[in-house]
Amino acid sequence: MENFLLLGVCFGLGLFFRKLPQFPESTPKVLNGFILFVSLPSLVLYHVHELKISVSAVMPTSMPWLLFGFAVLFFFVFYKLKFMSFSTMVCLVLTAGLGNTSFVGFPMLEAYLGKEALGYGILADQLGTFMVLSFPGIILASIAMDGRWDFLTLVKRVLGFAPIYALLFAILTRQIEYPDAVKIVLLRLGDTLTPLALVSVGYMLDLRTIAGHGKYLALGLGFKLILAPLLVYFVYLPLKEDSLLFQTILLESAMAPMVTSTVITIEKNISPHLASLMLGIGIPVSFLTTYGLNLLIKGNFI
Numbered sequence: 552m553e554n555f556l557l558l559g560v561c562f563g564l565g566l567f568f569r570k571l572p573q574f575p576e577s578t579p580k581v582l583n584g585f586i587l588f589v590s591l592p593s594l595v596l597y598h599v600h601e602l603k604i605s606v607s608a609v610m611p612t613s614m615p616w617l618l619f620g621f622a623v624l625f626f627f628v629f630y631k632l633k634f635m636s637f638s639t640m641v642c643l644v645l646t647a648g649l650g651n652t653s654f655v656g657f658p659m660l661e662a663y664l665g666k667e668a669l670g671y672g673i674l675a676d677q678l679g680t681f682m683v684l685s686f687p688g689i690i691l692a693s694i695a696m697d698g699r700w701d702f703l704t705l706v707k708r709v710l711g712f713a714p715i716y717a718l719l720f721a722i723l724t725r726q727i728e729y730p731d732a733v734k735i736v737l738l739r740l741g742d743t744l745t746p747l748a749l750v751s752v753g754y755m756l757d758l759r760t761i762a763g764h765g766k767y768l769a770l771g772l773g774f775k776l777i778l779a780p781l782l783v784y785f786v787y788l789p790l791k792e793d794s795l796l797f798q799t800i801l802l803e804s805a806m807a808p809m810v811t812s813t814v815i816t817i818e819k820n821i822s823p824h825l826a827s828l829m830l831g832i833g834i835p836v837s838f839l840t841t842y843g844l845n846l847l848i849k850g851n852f853i
Contacts, residue, residue, distance in 0.1 A: 599742060600724060611672070641692065645816045646775075656676065671795070767831065775807070801844070
């Protein structure tokens with residue numbers, strides 16, 4: 552409940568700050584810079600270092616990769632049909648192709664399936680969603696940003712993504728126990744990610760832009776909240792006997808767009824208004840769609 556309240560407060564603050572002269576137009580850029588260079592690397596350092604990996608990790612971690620690939624194919628078709636620009640396509644892939652598997656996902660999993668589901672949720676988030684964002688996600692964003700494919704430029708863009716270094720360091724130091732003080736500092740810094748990101752998105756959110764992005768917004772949210780979980784249901788149906796694993800994967804696939812991928816999309820100026828709409832409208836709508844999905848699960852309809 553606290554997380555959902557925080558969502559509303561931070562969005563509201565972002566909207567409110569837009570009206571104050573103390574918060575200039577560059578406010579989202581400053582907040583996003585702190586998120587990408589401090590908040591996110593801190594979270595990666597802590598969670599990847601502490602993550603317990605087993606054979607069962609394969610299934611939940613594979614889901615975000617599957618959905619991202621499906622999103623690329625799905626929106627690329629609309630791009631080739633000249634229904635949308637390349638920038639819009641990339642924006643939708645990065646927002647609809649990656650889910651909010653942690654901040655919104657974790658409390659929802661706990662509420663719907665219990666604490667036992669969180670282990671699978673963490674695997675899906677850290678080794679799935681974050682890894683997809685860090686490599687193919689950043690590469691795609693860089694192509695949209697530069698307007699062309701250049702291998703050296705892409706390598707520089709990926710290496711310029713600060714969380715990559717945190718990821719590598721966390722992997723290399725997995726056998727070394729972090730001091731408790733370091734863990735606390737990393738967690739405290741990581742805790743700033745969601746509030747700052749939501750304030751940034753709230754600042755950027757302008758509902759008047761729906762008129763120009765309505766069809767893309769409907770297509771993106773339709774994919775993320777309806778089509779994506781439908782695909783996952785049929786692909787992972789053989790796992791149904793392990794009900795907790797199957798239900799966790801299914802619910803995580805139905806979460807709203809990812810906060811961090813939205814921030815990156817906005818920061819790189821890839822259809823930023825559409826990205827803020829995808830997150831700002833997608834999160835509250837996802838409360839209803841995931842609730843409906845949970846009812847179907849609990850009623851043994853799926």
